[in-house]
Amino acid sequence: MHAADAQLDHHFDDIHQQREAAGLGMWLFLAQEVMFFGGLFGAYTIYRLLDYAAFQEASHHLDVTIGAVNTAVLIGSSLTMALAVRAGQLGNNRGVSIFVLLTMLLGAVFLGVKGIEYSDKWHHGLIPGLHFTAETVAGRGVELFFVFYFVMTGMHALHMVIGVGLMLWVLRMAAQKRFTPERHAWVENLGLYWHFVDIVWIFLFPLLYLIGRH
Amino acid sequence: MIEANPASNYLGAAHGLRSWLLTRDHKRIGVLYLLGVTFFFFIGGAFAVLMRFELATPEADLVASDTYNRLFSMHGIVMTFLFLVPSIPASLGNFLLPLMLGARDLAFPKLNLLSWYVFMVGGLFTVAAAAFGGVDTGWTFYTPYSSTYANSNVMLAAVGVFITGFSSILTGVNFIVTIHKMRAPGLTWFRLPLFVWAHYATSLIMVLGTPVLAITLLLVAVERLLGVGIFDPSLGGDPILFQHLFWFYSHPAVYIMVLPGMGVISEIITCFARKPIFGYKFIAFSSMAIAVLGFLVWGHHMFVSGQSVYAGVAFSMLTMAVSVPSAIKVFNWLATMFRGSIVFDSPMIYALGFIGLFTIGGLTGVFLGTLGLDLHVHDTYFVVAHFHFIMVGATVMAYLAAIHFWWPKIFGRTFPENWAKFAALMVFAGFILAFFPQFVLGYLGMPRRYHIYPDEFQMLNVLSSAGASILGVGYLIPMVYLLGSLRIGKKAAANPWGAKGLEWKTTSPPPVENFETPPTVEGDVYEYKNPHVVRPPEVTLARG
Amino acid sequence: MQTDSGVHVSSYGFSFLIFAVLLVLTGVTVGVAYVDLGWINTPLALLIAGVKAGVVLAYFMHLKWSTNLTVLVAIIGLLWFIILVAFTVADYMSRVPVQGWLG
Amino acid sequence: MRPELQFFPPAASTLANDVDLLFWFFVVVCGFFGLLVFGLLALFSARYRAKAQRYDPNHAQPLWLEIGWALPPLAVVAVLFVWGAKVYVEAYTPPSEALEIFVTGKQWMWKIQHPNGKKEINALHVPLGRAVKLTMTSEDVIHSFYVPAFRLKRDVLPGKYTSMWFEATQTGDYHLFCAEYCGTDHSRMIGRVTVMSQADYEAWLGGGEQLLSLEERGQRLFNQRACVTCHNGLPEASGPDLVGLFGSERRLSNGETVTADVDYLRESILYPTKKIAVGYAPVMPTFAGQLSEEQITALIEYMRTLKAPEAEGATP
Numbered sequence A: 001m002h003a004a005d006a007q008l009d010h011h012f013d014d015i016h017q018q019r020e021a022a023g024l025g026m027w028l029f030l031a032q033e034v035m036f037f038g039g040l041f042g043a044y045t046i047y048r049l050l051d052y053a054a055f056q057e058a059s060h061h062l063d064v065t066i067g068a069v070n071t072a073v074l075i076g077s078s079l080t081m082a083l084a085v086r087a088g089q090l091g092n093n094r095g096v097s098i099f100v101l102l103t104m105l106l107g108a109v110f111l112g113v114k115g116i117e118y119s120d121k122w123h124h125g126l127i128p129g130l131h132f133t134a135e136t137v138a139g140r141g142v143e144l145f146f147v148f149y150f151v152m153t154g155m156h157a158l159h160m161v162i163g164v165g166l167m168l169w170v171l172r173m174a175a176q177k178r179f180t181p182e183r184h185a186w187v188e189n190l191g192l193y194w195h196f197v198d199i200v201w202i203f204l205f206p207l208l209y210l211i212g213r214h
Numbered sequence B: 001m002i003e004a005n006p007a008s009n010y011l012g013a014a015h016g017l018r019s020w021l022l023t024r025d026h027k028r029i030g031v032l033y034l035l036g037v038t039f040f041f042f043i044g045g046a047f048a049v050l051m052r053f054e055l056a057t058p059e060a061d062l063v064a065s066d067t068y069n070r071l072f073s074m075h076g077i078v079m080t081f082l083f084l085v086p087s088i089p090a091s092l093g094n095f096l097l098p099l100m101l102g103a104r105d106l107a108f109p110k111l112n113l114l115s116w117y118v119f120m121v122g123g124l125f126t127v128a129a130a131a132f133g134g135v136d137t138g139w140t141f142y143t144p145y146s147s148t149y150a151n152s153n154v155m156l157a158a159v160g161v162f163i164t165g166f167s168s169i170l171t172g173v174n175f176i177v178t179i180h181k182m183r184a185p186g187l188t189w190f191r192l193p194l195f196v197w198a199h200y201a202t203s204l205i206m207v208l209g210t211p212v213l214a215i216t217l218l219l220v221a222v223e224r225l226l227g228v229g230i231f232d233p234s235l236g237g238d239p240i241l242f243q244h245l246f247w248f249y250s251h252p253a254v255y256i257m258v259l260p261g262m263g264v265i266s267e268i269i270t271c272f273a274r275k276p277i278f279g280y281k282f283i284a285f286s287s288m289a290i291a292v293l294g295f296l297v298w299g300h301h302m303f304v305s306g307q308s309v310y311a312g313v314a315f316s317m318l319t320m321a322v323s324v325p326s327a328i329k330v331f332n333w334l335a336t337m338f339r340g341s342i343v344f345d346s347p348m349i350y351a352l353g354f355i356g357l358f359t360i361g362g363l364t365g366v367f368l369g370t371l372g373l374d375l376h377v378h379d380t381y382f383v384v385a386h387f388h389f390i391m392v393g394a395t396v397m398a399y400l401a402a403i404h405f406w407w408p409k410i411f412g413r414t415f416p417e418n419w420a421k422f423a424a425l426m427v428f429a430g431f432i433l434a435f436f437p438q439f440v441l442g443y444l445g446m447p448r449r450y451h452i453y454p455d456e457f458q459m460l461n462v463l464s465s466a467g468a469s470i471l472g473v474g475y476l477i478p479m480v481y482l483l484g485s486l487r488i489g490k491k492a493a494a495n496p497w498g499a500k501g502l503e504w505k506t507t508s509p510p511p512v513e514n515f516e517t518p519p520t521v522e523g524d525v526y527e528y529k530n531p532h533v534v535r536p537p538e539v540t541l542a543r544g
Numbered sequence C: 001m002q003t004d005s006g007v008h009v010s011s012y013g014f015s016f017l018i019f020a021v022l023l024v025l026t027g028v029t030v031g032v033a034y035v036d037l038g039w040i041n042t043p044l045a046l047l048i049a050g051v052k053a054g055v056v057l058a059y060f061m062h063l064k065w066s067t068n069l070t071v072l073v074a075i076i077g078l079l080w081f082i083i084l085v086a087f088t089v090a091d092y093m094s095r096v097p098v099q100g101w102l103g
Numbered sequence D: 001m002r003p004e005l006q007f008f009p010p011a012a013s014t015l016a017n018d019v020d021l022l023f024w025f026f027v028v029v030c031g032f033f034g035l036l037v038f039g040l041l042a043l044f045s046a047r048y049r050a051k052a053q054r055y056d057p058n059h060a061q062p063l064w065l066e067i068g069w070a071l072p073p074l075a076v077v078a079v080l081f082v083w084g085a086k087v088y089v090e091a092y093t094p095p096s097e098a099l100e101i102f103v104t105g106k107q108w109m110w111k112i113q114h115p116n117g118k119k120e121i122n123a124l125h126v127p128l129g130r131a132v133k134l135t136m137t138s139e140d141v142i143h144s145f146y147v148p149a150f151r152l153k154r155d156v157l158p159g160k161y162t163s164m165w166f167e168a169t170q171t172g173d174y175h176l177f178c179a180e181y182c183g184t185d186h187s188r189m190i191g192r193v194t195v196m197s198q199a200d201y202e203a204w205l206g207g208g209e210q211l212l213s214l215e216e217r218g219q220r221l222f223n224q225r226a227c228v229t230c231h232n233g234l235p236e237a238s239g240p241d242l243v244g245l246f247g248s249e250r251r252l253s254n255g256e257t258v259t260a261d262v263d264y265l266r267e268s269i270l271y272p273t274k275k276i277a278v279g280y281a282p283v284m285p286t287f288a289g290q291l292s293e294e295q296i297t298a299l300i301e302y303m304r305t306l307k308a309p310e311a312e313g314a315t316p
């Protein structure tokens, strides 16, 4: 038995096979995520085509500055995540801890800002169903837009919360010095997941905040 | 050689409930699924029995309308999401895939166990929905009825289906990775058993289709909770959009329900015809073609829905295209029988039943895909007959065929072959009587989901109900002798049918790690050369 | 750089470069949104988002150094999403108003 | 109607004959394939059973066979597709001179309005040999108007209009079913379609008390609901003149143009601010929830007939 065997699950032949399997599994999971958000984006597309005026009006209730800053924050968290993955690949457990913590921090900032935005929507009476009192010109389509706004950003935020939860786990693994140049699938897959969540936001930002701004 | 030490096989390796509920062995998880799925089949069947009793007369005499509506909704939901979608893949696929690949387990054993728990929790929600008054939307959850008007347990049922969806996704991911990464040395793509190809195609659909259903049900739930109009026009939404999203999953899902069955039949036909499969590559690629093309035809459920007429025409054309790969499969199976040396053991009888009933179900699918005809028979019993021919006639037959075929492998016991043949014939006869009259009813114009109906439809409905009773008994018989075989059945040999494929090269039941020595593969899968099944003397099947 | 076990590792500098590119592109999207380009605005916004996503996929998610199989999975994900949207939109765009009552 | 055992439904429309022809074509051609499969299953089972000893596992697997046997089904489905599409498109494309009847579905009844104002519930009377067009909408969930004897159905949707047409060829009473599941009494949302000779139909239509025609009812609503205060064609009116509106191209304030079809009119009444006619302020109040589907139909019917007095070319 040589050293790597300790890191090999019993049903794999070698560490290489194990790592490839983990990577492929994660990518398939992401393909699944694409279709999950895809259903939402699809529905959004249809309603935007059917009632552009309302979507435009509704979009103007959102604050572009906040949205843009938050985009930057999230991209920043992708950077720190990429660096955490790098540290993992090199078997640098301390590096993993530091960068994952930074990513969590930036993620928390993003979610905090999102929270502020949500409460702002409440004050302006833009919560569909529960508290929709805003005066609208274009009618019900505005409310419909906000349904999508909340479901899409809410699903996105939920993914981030799950991501942050997974980061706690990875932190623990890093504390136990579990990452080695051979075995670091957990950080690697966490990174893929987090970047995917970032990509979702990259599309959400223009689709929600930037409709007919000119 | 066959008499392995009982403690070393996966069944005897550990004892007690805990050892089952915490297992990560794909074989045990497969057995857990087998139990769960079969349980839900009988629940769904019980709903069907009540429905058929009610429909024996034109009036409402057994149950009230609201109850009837709950019966067919629960029947459809349980049968599709809790029984047929996971039936073959999650139970037999789970058990067999690593064996057929010469692997020790699936790529992600923990995920595999998780998927079973997810499935059971989802099932629990759905059963809870039934227990707390049921759901009355039909299995299709059409809006705005489901989102605004229905006052039944739509939320519970939707959440249940939502959750089970994730178990499909996990299974799909697991299978794809396993097939890609864990094949034994020498097991190239074109040496894979066709069962594996079928599961590969199925898994693709599970991974790419299921999430759309999940998000769609989530939107319905949000709409119900908040009263905002996502799919309700009076609030600004569009009900047809729901149908698009629903069928984007649910049409491909019907191929989730039949492709694994086709895989089973490919294995059985070649084994009992004692001949290499005819057109291996064509069968393999047609599975893939069905999976991919299957994603382009969902609009054929919406020909009369108010969808654009042009879209209807386009979807009809693609629907026609998807029937050709199915035709290729049927012809290849027939050609496999040509010049064979056919042995009519019970799995083969079920398999022959599959081919016949699938052909009728498939051809009537083409009937429905013909725009001018769907105009008339959409949402009539013609559709009900079509899909029962495929789902019950074909896939449940395949499920039973598979259980009989691999039963000796899974549990290491043989079952009484004559009873098995008798049950197979009874199922076939009961089935035809139950569902053939429904084609006539459909063309006569009897709408589906009708609790009461005009008098002139009664005769055919009585026939159908009678058939359903025979069918029900036919399904109960295997339950009895199969369970009985666990106690009194003879020990099965490693390879009682003389079949090819790696799963037959290990003991029955297989050891925990599947193979004593990791297998390597040389040559093709189906190298049947001998017209006779060479059965070791101690394992001749118990007759009678 | 490659580690012993054959994994590609990006340098710090490179990661920061990618970060900068993404920030600039974010600025550009916001900027062009305020310029009236008629129907071009939306496709352009999507194009920029697509480029950003591509950059993240290729460099942060290492798709550039991945096996063909992984790339294929990513492409299939995208393709299936396009199928969903394209067919559905095609239905809505080809609906003709109720015939006949048009006088 | 006739409680004895039936195996084939009555055919009472031109479409029914088209569909039945297609049906028999299907039965013959696909029946052939079905019998072929069953025949071969039986033949091979008998001929190549183990005892028969005709075993040859190594016979050729020619490529031409694989391709060859895929072609006949392909040809069959191609024909079915084209033929079926033709029947379908025709059924959903009403001729322009058709008699217009309005259908409103509601949990769990069918409400029918004839152009002369006559109303029926769960019954539809139509003349023989004349194209009849149904314009349908729903007040709640989705229903589906289905007449088996005409081989025709289409879903009836809330929030928009769908239409289909038929020409009856046989007098008599026929089933009317709701074919889309719509809740508790879905199976009781049924009725009767009566096909009458032209003369009987005229008599039936004229019978009963003198009714306001749909158009007149619309006019009355137009005044009662004070539409006329804003839509009166006067220069100082706050709303656009509706004469000649129907079927014309409208410019909207956001620069788009739309055709003023029934869906547009409907939307303008219920959700006036969604599309604003160019040059006007969004001051029209919504009438959503205040008008029934039947009243909306009447209003639209009225506006539809509001053509410019002499301008023939006003409508396309």
Ligand code: HEA
Residues within 6 Å of the ligand: B140, B254, B255, B257, B258, B300, B301, B319, B320, B322, B323, B324, B326, B327, B328, B330, B358, B359, B360, B361, B362, B363, B364, B365, B366, B368, B369, B370, B374, B377, B378, B379, B383, B386, B387, B390, B391, B395, D030, D033, D034, D037, D072, D073, D076, D077
């Ligand atoms: C396992 C499930 C399964 C499978 C495999 C199929 C397979 C097919 N289905 Fe089916 N279908 C359902 C389950 C399934 N269906 C269900 C559940 C519904 C109803 C849903 C609901 O509303 O509740 C439905 C409804 C349904 C409709 C909508 C009907 C309506 O609501 O109006 C249509 C329309 O096109 C259709 C078509 C087809 C076609 C063309 C195939 C094809 O894939 C079939 C291909 C097979 C063959 C063609 C046979 C083999 C070929 C030969 C023997 C050679 C000769 C062939 C030719 C000459 C063509 N199906």
Ligand code: HEA
Residues within 6 Å of the ligand: B041, B042, B044, B045, B046, B048, B049, B051, B052, B072, B073, B075, B076, B077, B079, B080, B083, B084, B137, B138, B139, B140, B384, B388, B391, B392, B396, B434, B447, B448, B449, B450, B451, B468, B471, B472, B473, B475, B476
């Ligand atoms: C896998 C899928 C599957 C399976 C296996 C079945 C199996 C059966 N189905 Fe199902 N069916 C569907 C899927 C399936 N169905 C779907 C999706 C719908 C549409 C629902 C909707 O409209 O939303 C439907 C609808 C449907 C209808 C139409 C209802 C309507 O539109 O009004 C009918 C009517 O005859 C029917 C009958 C049957 C019968 C007789 C069986 C038989 O094969 C069942 C045989 C099994 C048994 C008989 C079980 C044996 C067990 C016992 C006898 C024990 C009994 C125990 C107790 C009573 C405690 N089904």
Ligand code: CUA
Residues within 6 Å of the ligand: D105, D107, D108, D142, D143, D144, D178, D179, D180, D181, D182, D183, D186, D187, D189
């Ligand atoms: Cu109305 Cu069913």
Ligand SMILES: [Cu+2]
Residues within 6 Å of the ligand: B250, B251, B254, B298, B300, B301
């Ligand atoms: Cu389908």
